[in-house]
Amino acid sequence: xxxxxxxxxxxxxPVTGLTVPLSDLEMIGSNRSGRLTGESVTDPSWxxxxxxxxxxxxxxxxxxxxxxxxxxxxVCVKQVPDSWAEKKLNPADNTLDxxxxxxxxxxxxxxxxxEALQIQERLGGPDDCQVTVLTVGPEKxxxxxxxxxxxxxxxxxxxxxxxxxxxxxLATSAILAAAIERLAPDLVLxxxxxxxxxxxxxxxxxxxxxxxxxxxxAGKVDIADGTVTVQRVTDYGYDVVExxxxxxxxxxxxxxxPRYPSFKGIMAAKKxxxxxxTLADLGVEPAVVGLSGSWSAVQEFAARPPRAxxxxxxxEGDGGTKAADFLSAQKFI
Amino acid sequence: xxxxxxREFTDPSAAELLPTVRQMCDDxxxxxxxxxxxxxxxxxxxxxxxxxxxxxxxxxxEEHGGGGLPLHDYLQVIEELASAWASVGLGVSVHTLAxxxxxxxxxxxxxxxxxxxxxxxxxxxxYCLSEADAGSDAAALTTRAERTQGGYRVSGVKSWISHGGVxxxxxxxxRTSDDGPKGISCxxxxxxxxxxxxxxxxxxxxxSASPTAQMVFDDVPxxxxxxxxxxxxxxxxxLAALDGGRLGMAACAVGIAQAALDLAVRYAHExxxxxxxxxxxxxxxxxxxxxxxxxxxxxALYLTAARKRDRGEPFGVEAAMxxxxxxxxxxxxxxxxxxxxxxxxxxxxxxxERYFREAKALQIVEGTNQIQxxxxxxxLRPS
Ligand SMILES: Cc1cc2nc3c(=O)[nH]c(=O)nc-3n(C[C@H](O)[C@H](O)[C@H](O)COP(=O)(O)OP(=O)(O)OC[C@H]3O[C@@H](n4cnc5c(N)ncnc54)[C@H](O)[C@@H]3O)c2cc1C
Numbered sequence: 001x002x003x004x005x006x007x008x009x010x011x012x013x014p015v016t017g018l019t020v021p022l023s024d025l026e027m028i029g030s031n032r033s034g035r036l037t038g039e040s041v042t043d044p045s046w047x048x049x050x051x052x053x054x055x056x057x058x059x060x061x062x063x064x065x066x067x068x069x070x071x072x073x074x075v076c077v078k079q080v081p082d083s084w085a086e087k088k089l090n091p092a093d094n095t096l097d098x099x100x101x102x103x104x105x106x107x108x109x110x111x112x113x114x115e116a117l118q119i120q121e122r123l124g125g126p127d128d129c130q131v132t133v134l135t136v137g138p139e140k141x142x143x144x145x146x147x148x149x150x151x152x153x154x155x156x157x158x159x160x161x162x163x164x165x166x167x168x169x170l171a172t173s174a175i176l177a178a179a180i181e182r183l184a185p186d187l188v189l190x191x192x193x194x195x196x197x198x199x200x201x202x203x204x205x206x207x208x209x210x211x212x213x214x215x216x217x218a219g220k221v222d223i224a225d226g227t228v229t230v231q232r233v234t235d236y237g238y239d240v241v242e243x244x245x246x247x248x249x250x251x252x253x254x255x256x257x258p259r260y261p262s263f264k265g266i267m268a269a270k271k272x273x274x275x276x277x278t279l280a281d282l283g284v285e286p287a288v289v290g291l292s293g294s295w296s297a298v299q300e301f302a303a304r305p306p307r308a309x310x311x312x313x314x315x316e317g318d319g320g321t322k323a324a325d326f327l328s329a330q331k332f333i
Numbered sequence: 334x335x336x337x338x339x340r341e342f343t344d345p346s347a348a349e350l351l352p353t354v355r356q357m358c359d360d361x362x363x364x365x366x367x368x369x370x371x372x373x374x375x376x377x378x379x380x381x382x383x384x385x386x387x388x389x390x391x392x393x394x395e396e397h398g399g400g401g402l403p404l405h406d407y408l409q410v411i412e413e414l415a416s417a418w419a420s421v422g423l424g425v426s427v428h429t430l431a432x433x434x435x436x437x438x439x440x441x442x443x444x445x446x447x448x449x450x451x452x453x454x455x456x457x458x459x460y461c462l463s464e465a466d467a468g469s470d471a472a473a474l475t476t477r478a479e480r481t482q483g484g485y486r487v488s489g490v491k492s493w494i495s496h497g498g499v500x501x502x503x504x505x506x507x508r509t510s511d512d513g514p515k516g517i518s519c520x521x522x523x524x525x526x527x528x529x530x531x532x533x534x535x536x537x538x539x540x541s542a543s544p545t546a547q548m549v550f551d552d553v554p555x556x557x558x559x560x561x562x563x564x565x566x567x568x569x570x571x572l573a574a575l576d577g578g579r580l581g582m583a584a585c586a587v588g589i590a591q592a593a594l595d596l597a598v599r600y601a602h603e604x605x606x607x608x609x610x611x612x613x614x615x616x617x618x619x620x621x622x623x624x625x626x627x628x629x630x631x632x633a634l635y636l637t638a639a640r641k642r643d644r645g646e647p648f649g650v651e652a653a654m655x656x657x658x659x660x661x662x663x664x665x666x667x668x669x670x671x672x673x674x675x676x677x678x679x680x681x682x683x684x685x686e687r688y689f690r691e692a693k694a695l696q697i698v699e700g701t702n703q704i705q706x707x708x709x710x711x712x713l714r715p716s
Pocket of ligand 1: 427459461462464465467468469470492493494495496540697698699700701702703704707
């Protein structure tokens with residue numbers, strides 16, 4: 001297992017207000033990142049073709065010696081404050097006030113769980129493909145694992161340790177990576193960002209730390225012949241990116257429509273196993289995580305200023321053009 | 334807006350279901366209700382999503398694919414759904430009403446054959462009792478099932494049938510002899526039975542997204558095994574189904590009234606006149622206080638009746654009381670909610686006027702509130 005090694009970390013630290021363009025982060029692991037197949041599609045109409053399930057199952061499950069192997073998927077989920085609620089920071093240590101709002105599963109992570117379940121269905125069900133939900137977070141975060149189990153995942157892993165409180169993206173990615181090394185899945189699925197921190201960097205960091213190719217912003221995922229192929233959503237449409245398994249894929253909300261847990265799923269989830277792990281179990285040094293071990297720190301924060309007046313476009317015959325200019329300047333069109 | 338009601342359940346599993354129900358209300362029902370009601374569009378796909386989540390089978394036994402929940406807990410789910418979108422709460426209740434005869438009075442063989450699909454979430458049911466000339470006096474129904482060699486041929490017209498034309502199966506009370514209430518039998522028919530058709534949906538005051546239509550039975554063939562219970566026992570089955578159905582209507586009424594109350598309270602705190610929030614005027618806050626009290630009382634009444642039924646005790650009178658009180662309450666509370674919003678309550682930008690129109694229907698369906706009083710009055714005997 002690979003621990004956290006700062007000497008390999010290309011990011012300067014500690015920094016405040018860290019914003020790293022995703023493209024830079026992807027460069028970090030470029031030698032192992034998903035390979036562009038050269039197919040770049042500007043037409044945003046999605047390839048809705050269904051892949052041949054049994055064929056994939058055959059292709060993927062055949063391991064040397066001809067035996068069939070189970071495909072293992074780990075989905076990372078994060079508990080966040082309800083995205084509609086007003087979020088608050090705790091002035092004592094400048095971390096998120098988790099009691100200020102209802103806690104929910106990060107929305108994009110539900111898409112990742114759904115995608116894992118759909119892949120599982122295509123591969124033939126739980127006997128052929130195991131789906132594990134993984135979260136790093138306080139006691140209460142087990143609720144987000146439970147939600148994944150209610151949706152249909154088979155088991156869960158909850159990394160909980162007092163020393164984790166205040167971990168930034170880099171520190172969190174170290175913990176996730178350690179848990180993933182331990183679980184050694186064929187595929188890691190994540191949401192491409194969380195609604196609280198909105199940095200969009202954790203998938204790239206985890207991929208780098210675990211030495212997996214990263215295929216980010218996936219709007220479609222296919223698995224065949226030990227290869228994962230995704231449609232990577234871009235401003236102009238999508239790129240087709242593929243990589244050998246094991247790999248890490250982060251998904252965008254286009255990818256599917258997450259199911260609601262069914263009543264039967266809710267009942268069944270109560271009996272599903274959830275493993276609780278500490279940092280010690282994972283061999284992660286407490287010193288490299290938490291507030292003190294984080295490379296970025298929130299030094300101060302201020303309440304959002306009241307909403308400014310909107311832009312009024314007066315129509316002098318050219319209202320349509322002005323509105324279009326505004327929208328295109330904001331990249332809406 | 335999500336309900337702020339704190340709930341108690343008999344079965345702890347129901348408490349775990351509640352967040353999912355509320356998430357569906359917030360994401361799937363509330364945002365679409367106004368537009369779909371305005372357009373008169375039946376949200377068939379919403380029922381599929383509810384069905385996939387197991388919400389179309391909650392009060393039925395697990396052995397047949399149901400959720401095995403007590404009525405007490407199931408009804409609170411109905412209340413939540415109705416609060417977000419009354420046509421959906423009503424629709425789930427009507428579906429339950431349509432599954433009830435087979436689930437309770439069907440033979441084991443019939444149950445094995447049809448019930449799993451009816452409870453599986455993909456199918457939707459309708460309940461056909463009323464006719465143009467047999468409403469409150471339902472036992473006067475004339476839709477006739479003539480015996481044939483292997484079963485029956487059914488002819489007649491049923492009126493005001495919820496889900497008429499969109500349902501996948503119809504449970505119909507039909508006359509098999511001229512022996513008054515004892516000449517009525519209960520048949521379970523597929524929507525695609527030859528000769529079965531729906532007239533165009535009625536244009537209604539409210540519940541426009543829930544189609545109500547006449548169902549025409551034009552010499553519809555029914556195999557003998559489509560008969561639920563004994564020949565002649567259909568009226569008893571129909572009334573037994575209505576006992577539970579009336580609690581469904583009470584739960585819908587409480588849901589609508591709660592939504593109206595929530596809206597009125599929010600508005601009264603936001604709206605300022607004479608330099609202060611209108612909620613600060615005692616004249617208005619007493620109105621809100623009465624509304625809140627009535628909603629709470631109606632909820633307690635229907636839950637008490639449900640617990641009685643869950644204990645296996647007779648509950649017909651209590652169900653009638655709950656239906657009467659809750660639906661009359663909803664009419665008053667929604668009327669007052671329109672009043673609290675003033676002009677804004679009368680225009681369609683706010684849902685207050687829609688709640689008001691919806692409440693009216695609940696005083697009529699599944700036995701008018703006069704008929705509920707007949708049922709309650711009959712139950713009052715010196716001991
Ligand atoms: C939206 C909607 C959905 C419906 N869905 C269904 C459905 O799915 N299936 C179904 O079978 N039916 C359905 N109905 C029909 C409904 O059950 C009947 O409308 C109801 O039973 C009343 O019958 P009626 O309309 O013939 O009124 P009537 O019986 O003609 O009553 C007219 C008035 O006379 C009063 N009255 C009648 N008898 C008495 C009495 N003995 N004492 C005092 N007052 C009396 C009534 O209370 C009422 O005020 C639906 C109706 C509506 C509006």
